[in-house]
Amino acid sequence: MSCKIPENIKLCSEEDLGKEFIERVIGKTPTYVCVIGNTETAKIPGVSAAGANPDITDTTPAADMELLHYGRCKCIEGVPVTPTGVPTPGIITMSATKMSKMPIFVMNAGVKVKPHVPYFELDGSPGEDIRTGKAVKNAERTFDRAVLAGKALAKISNYLVIGESIAGGTTTAYGVLTALGYDAKGKISSSMIDNPAALKENIVQEGLRNCGLSESILKKDPMMAVEALGDPMIVAAAGLAVGAAESVPVLLAGGTQMAAVLSVIKGMDDSVLDNIALGTTRWIVEDKSSDLIDLVSQIAKVPVLAADLNFSTSKYDGLNVYEKGLVKEGVGAGGSSIAAMLMSDGKINARNLLDEIEKNYVRLVSRR
Amino acid sequence: MSCKIPENIKLCSEEDLGKEFIERVIGKTPTYVCVIGNTETAKIPGVSAAGANPDITDTTPAADMELLHYGRCKCIEGVPVTPTGVPTPGIITMSATKMSKMPIFVMNAGVKVKPHVPYFELDGSPGEDIRTGKAVKNAERTFDRAVLAGKALAKISNYLVIGESIAGGTTTAYGVLTALGYDAKGKISSSMIDNPAALKENIVQEGLRNCGLSESILKKDPMMAVEALGDPMIVAAAGLAVGAAESVPVLLAGGTQMAAVLSVIKGMDDSVLDNIALGTTRWIVEDKSSDLIDLVSQIAKVPVLAADLNFSTSKYDGLNVYEKGLVKEGVGAGGSSIAAMLMSDGKINARNLLDEIEKNYVRLVSRR
Numbered sequence: 001m002s003c004k005i006p007e008n009i010k011l012c013s014e015e016d017l018g019k020e021f022i023e024r025v026i027g028k029t030p031t032y033v034c035v036i037g038n039t040e041t042a043k044i045p046g047v048s049a050a051g052a053n054p055d056i057t058d059t060t061p062a063a064d065m066e067l068l069h070y071g072r073c074k075c076i077e078g079v080p081v082t083p084t085g086v087p088t089p090g091i092i093t094m095s096a097t098k099m100s101k102m103p104i105f106v107m108n109a110g111v112k113v114k115p116h117v118p119y120f121e122l123d124g125s126p127g128e129d130i131r132t133g134k135a136v137k138n139a140e141r142t143f144d145r146a147v148l149a150g151k152a153l154a155k156i157s158n159y160l161v162i163g164e165s166i167a168g169g170t171t172t173a174y175g176v177l178t179a180l181g182y183d184a185k186g187k188i189s190s191s192m193i194d195n196p197a198a199l200k201e202n203i204v205q206e207g208l209r210n211c212g213l214s215e216s217i218l219k220k221d222p223m224m225a226v227e228a229l230g231d232p233m234i235v236a237a238a239g240l241a242v243g244a245a246e247s248v249p250v251l252l253a254g255g256t257q258m259a260a261v262l263s264v265i266k267g268m269d270d271s272v273l274d275n276i277a278l279g280t281t282r283w284i285v286e287d288k289s290s291d292l293i294d295l296v297s298q299i300a301k302v303p304v305l306a307a308d309l310n311f312s313t314s315k316y317d318g319l320n321v322y323e324k325g326l327v328k329e330g331v332g333a334g335g336s337s338i339a340a341m342l343m344s345d346g347k348i349n350a351r352n353l354l355d356e357i358e359k360n361y362v363r364l365v366s367r368r
Numbered sequence: 369m370s371c372k373i374p375e376n377i378k379l380c381s382e383e384d385l386g387k388e389f390i391e392r393v394i395g396k397t398p399t400y401v402c403v404i405g406n407t408e409t410a411k412i413p414g415v416s417a418a419g420a421n422p423d424i425t426d427t428t429p430a431a432d433m434e435l436l437h438y439g440r441c442k443c444i445e446g447v448p449v450t451p452t453g454v455p456t457p458g459i460i461t462m463s464a465t466k467m468s469k470m471p472i473f474v475m476n477a478g479v480k481v482k483p484h485v486p487y488f489e490l491d492g493s494p495g496e497d498i499r500t501g502k503a504v505k506n507a508e509r510t511f512d513r514a515v516l517a518g519k520a521l522a523k524i525s526n527y528l529v530i531g532e533s534i535a536g537g538t539t540t541a542y543g544v545l546t547a548l549g550y551d552a553k554g555k556i557s558s559s560m561i562d563n564p565a566a567l568k569e570n571i572v573q574e575g576l577r578n579c580g581l582s583e584s585i586l587k588k589d590p591m592m593a594v595e596a597l598g599d600p601m602i603v604a605a606a607g608l609a610v611g612a613a614e615s616v617p618v619l620l621a622g623g624t625q626m627a628a629v630l631s632v633i634k635g636m637d638d639s640v641l642d643n644i645a646l647g648t649t650r651w652i653v654e655d656k657s658s659d660l661i662d663l664v665s666q667i668a669k670v671p672v673l674a675a676d677l678n679f680s681t682s683k684y685d686g687l688n689v690y691e692k693g694l695v696k697e698g699v700g701a702g703g704s705s706i707a708a709m710l711m712s713d714g715k716i717n718a719r720n721l722l723d724e725i726e727k728n729y730v731r732l733v734s735r736r
Contacts, residue, residue, distance in 0.1 A: 031524050069516060103523035114491060118517040121489035123482060148437060149486040155471035156399050156524045 006341040008308040008350040012285045013293045018303030021277040022342065024249050028158035030339045032102050032253075033240060034068065034093075034332060035164050036061035036119075037109040037233035039127035039135065042168025046199050049082040049191040050167035050330065056080075057167030058112045064090040064165040064331050065106045065115035068097060072364065074116040079364050082191065086318050086326050087365050092309070092333035093163065095356040099348050100340035102161075107149065107240060109142060109166075110232030120149050127231040130175045131203055133211030136230050139223045143239035143268065150243020159249040161279070161339045162240055163332020164257055166233040173260035175204045175229030180263045181219040182298050187291040189256040193325045195289035204229065222267035230260070238264035245272035251305075252276060253335020255284040255328065259295040266300050279305045279335030283328040307337035309350050316361055319354075374709040376676040376718040380653045381661045386671030389645040390710065392617050396526035398707045400470050400621075401608060402436065402461075402700060403532050404429035404487075405477040405601035407495035407503065410536025414567050417450040417559040418535035418698065424448075425535030426480045432458040432533040432699050433474045433483035436465060440732065442484040447732050450559065454686050454694050455733050460677070460701035461531065463724040467716050468708035470529075475517065475608060477510060477534075478600030488517050495599040498543045499571055501579030504603065507594045511607035511636065518611020527617040529647070529707045530608055531700020532625055534601040541628035543572045543597030548631045549587040550666050555659040557624040561693045563657035572597065590635035598628070606632035613640035619673075620644060621703020623652040623696065627663040634668050647673045647703035651696040675705035677718050684729055687722075 003023050005011065011018040038061065041047060043054040051057035060080040063073040067090045073079055080088040097104055106119035110126045124142040127135050136142075153160060166172075170188050177184040186197060211218070211228035218225050226235045238261050241250045245265075250272075252258040258278050266273060284292055285306045296304055311319040322328065340348045371391050373379065379386040406429065409415060411422040419425035428448040431441040435458045441447055448456040465472055474487035478494045492510040495503050504510075521528060534540075538556050545552040554565060579586070579596035586593050594603045606629050609618045613633075618640075620626040626646050634641060652660055653674045664672055679687040690696065708716045 029523070101523070103520045105520055108489070118488050118490055118513045118520075120486050121476070122486055145486045152471045152473055152486075153524075155397070155469070156521075 006346060009338050009341055010282065010306040010308050012304040012306050013297060014301055014303035017301060018277060018305055021249060021303055025159045026342050027345060029343055030102060030159050030161045031105065031153055031157035032097060032161045032163065032336055033105045033107055034065060035107045035109050035162060035233050035237040035240065036065060036111050037127060037166040037231055038112045039166060039168045039172050039231040040129040041171050044203060046196050047171050048167040050080065052081050052083055060167045061111055061165040062113040062115035064088055065117050067094050068104050069117040075113055082326065086321050087361065089327050089330040089333040091360050091364065092357055093331040093336045095353060095360050096336040096340040099353065099356050100343055102340065107236055109236030122146055122236055124232045124236065130172055130207040130229045131210065133207045133228050135172065136227045136232055136235065139226045139235045142232060143223065143235045146236040146239025147243035150240040154244040154248045157248055159251065160244045161251045161253050161332060161335050162237050163253040163335060164233050164237060165331045166231055169231060169233060169257045171200045171203055172231035172234065173257040174200050175207055176225050176234055176260040177263055177295065178204050179218040179225035179229045180222060180267060182263060182295065184295060187295050189284055189287055189290035189328060191327050222264040226264060234260050234264055237261045238268060241265050241276060242269045242272055245275040250276050251335050251339060252278045253332030255280050256290055256292050256295060259292060259299065262296065262302060263299050273300045273302060277303045277305060279338040281329050281334035282306050282308050283322055283325065284334065287325060287328060305338055307334045309337060311354065314354060314358060316358060318365055319357065319361060374714060377706050377709055378650065378674040378676050380672040380674050381665060382669055382671035385669060386645060386673055389617060389671055393527045394710050395713060397711055398470060398527050398529045399473065399521055399525035400465060400529045400531065400700065400704055401473045401475055402433060403475045403477050403530060403601050403605040403608065404433060404479050405495060405534040405599055406480045407534060407536045407540050407599040408497040409539050412571060414564050415539050416535040418448065420449050420451055428535045429479055429533040430481040430483035432456055433485050435462050436472050437485045443481055450694065454689050455729065457695050457698040457701040459728050459732065460725055461699040461704045463721060463728050464704040464708040467721065467724050468711055470708065475604055477604030490514055490604055492600045492604065498540055498575040498597045499578065501575045501596050503540065504595045504598050504600055507591045507603045510600060511591065511603045514604045514607025515611035518608040522612040522616045525616055527619065528612045529619045529621050529700060529703050530605050531621040531703060532601050532605060533699045534599055537599060537601060537625045539568045539571055540599035540602065541625040542568050543575055544593050544602055544628040545631055545663065546572050547586040547593035547597045548590060548635060550631060550663065552663060555663050557652055557655055557658035557696060559695050590632040594632060602628050602632055605629045606636060609633050609644060610637045610640055613643040618644050619703050619707060620646045621700030623648050624658055624660050624663060627660060627667065630664065630670060631667050641668045641670060645671045645673060647706040649697050649702035650674050650676050651690055651693065652702065655693060655696060673706055675702045677705060679722065682722060682726060684726060686733055687729060
């Protein structure tokens with residue numbers, strides 16, 4: 001069996017496995033699940049651009065979910081923006097899911113601000129600052145609940161696309177990957193143009209010192225690694241993927257945060273890895289300040305796909321800046337774009353997706 | 369098109385519509401959603417048998433959901449029982465969903481005790497005693513959220529089976545049906561052998577006096593009727609059905625409580641009624657102290673189906689008593705049995721379902 005890979009999907013690593021994955025899901029309706037959470041880590045100055053200021057990052061995941069459901073936010077005015085006013089990548093996800101009529105579900109791994117939408121509740125808690133070395137409570141309980149939800153969703157889904165919204169999430173991803181023994185230094189992405197890699201390294205090192213656990217213990221136990229240095233999203237997304245990928249394909253939709261999710265999946269149940277791919281944006285795979293492909297290759301033979309989005313022709317500054325390396329990914333923007341292209345038989349491509357994104361951008365941003 | 373109706377499913381009213389409904393769903397995997405809630409009404413002495421004593425009825429819905437997910441309860445020892453020790457009808461649902469491998473989802477409309485399982489959260493509140501005339505807060509918000517969840521589930525479901533677990537729910541059903549102008553007197557079922565109809569009538573009348581709303585206002589506004597005299601389950605189940613039945617069939621799984629849900633559906637969006645059926649047990653349709661068929665016929669041309677379960681041959685007292693009119697229905701026992709029979713191509717019938725129920729009964733009850 002062989003199918004035509006849509007023109008705006010790039011196979012970035014493990015190309016044969018990537019083609020096989022695409023063959024299993026092309027033409028099918030996916031179930032998109034966005035896992036949301038908060039971590040106090042986002043409030044460390046300089047860590048996150050997922051909010052106009054550190055305190056408002058608490059509202060970003062809730063606002064993103066409202067955007068996906070209603071086409072506008074309810075818990076805040078306008079949409080989440082970076083400190084310089086660039087809008088959330090949720091606009092991309094909203095446009096892709098709307099064009100394709102993809103079903104959308106939300107899973108709350110632990111947020112401080114609840115979205116005004118229905119969501120799967122796992123009874124997890126928001127995450128603490130990872131510098132404490134005690135970042136997440138009851139990781140295994142959250143994981144187990146997410147596994148059950150993943151199994152149930154898999155029974156009625158062709159495949160799952162798992163996205164995330166959690167401000168500060170690349171720093172916690174760095175923490176988990178490091179705790180699990182992967183070489184993540186200089187390889188973690190950032191929502192900013194100038195990747196604050198040294199700041200993140202200091203944060204992770206402080207957390208490692210404070211967690212009171214040895215390298216060898218952390219390395220063997222993904223739940224301990226998340227409890228020490230992770231965030232609630234990572235453990236819920238990993239559980240969801242483990243539960244679902246037993247029976248249906250799973251596309252992890254995100255950048256280096258999804259590498260951290262993958263590292264937890266591998267540590268908990270490596271038998272599902274051959275049913276998993278990672279889908280992101282071109283801006284992530286071309287980013288010179290991070291290295292998603294290398295991170296994934298350290299973890300497992302899992303293909304990386306990228307949506308070949310290009311905003312350089314856009315007449316809107318807030319979209320143009322994606323080409324300069326701001327934002328890049330989030331809310332499963334890349335993976336949901338890939339899934340929309342795959343389910344539409346070529347009808348949705350990077351060009352008309354940009355048209356839809358610009359339409360929503362004008363409606364949501366320019367008029368504020 | 370014509371299909372063979374499984375032998376243990378009875379067409380109890382609107383037979384032609386019932387056959388058409390069955391033809392649309394036979395052989396297909398349903399999505400079972402159990403809507404849970406609490407109402408303080410359950411604690412009025414003599415109202416509910418869904419718990420060994422009034423106070424413990426708070427835990428019954430959570431315990432039922434754990435039973436469906438794990439085959440045992442977590443928040444209580446053993447399983448929920450009536451004051452005389454008869455186990456929850458959740459054992460029937462658990463047996464039907466297990467035999468058929470039906471996917472199970474939980475929707476929290478407003479509980480005091482959260483189940484140890486993943487669930488859809490609508491951010492509703494537990495219900496108050498309906499004698500206050502102020503039974504439910506923010507009914508419309510809960511309804512709207514449930515509509516969104518129903519739309520999303522419908523996109524990935526062949527059809528929905530909607531069950532409930534809420535102690536005291538027949539009394540609140542009586543309240544809503546009365547508020548909406550239906551003649552429910554002497555027609556509401558009970559989990560007890562001696563239906564406390566006079567007690568329920570007094571409770572409803574007290575609520576009507578205290579709600580401060582006229583008959584004509586209540587009759588026109590299902591959300592006001594639920595806020596005055598209902599419970600959170602009714603409004604969430606109605607929203608879920610309205611959202612889903614736009615595009616897929618919906619089987620309301622329950623007795624007279626589902627008649628109340630149907631009355632709210634009709635008041636909110638009567639365009640979906642032709643995609644709805646009600647599925648219950650033989651014990652409900654044969655009950656002489658209530659009249660489900662008449663209630664449904666007052667509301668809409670919606671077929672009533674019944675699972676022809678028969679526990680008279682069972683050697684276990686706790687199952688035998690169903691034939692005497694105790695428990696009768698709950699946790700979508702009848703509807704999930706019907707759905708299991710419909711999806712199994714005749715493999716699941718009343719006989720082998722009883723075998724499975726007895727197996728689970730012995731494991732869960734006899735050994736306590």
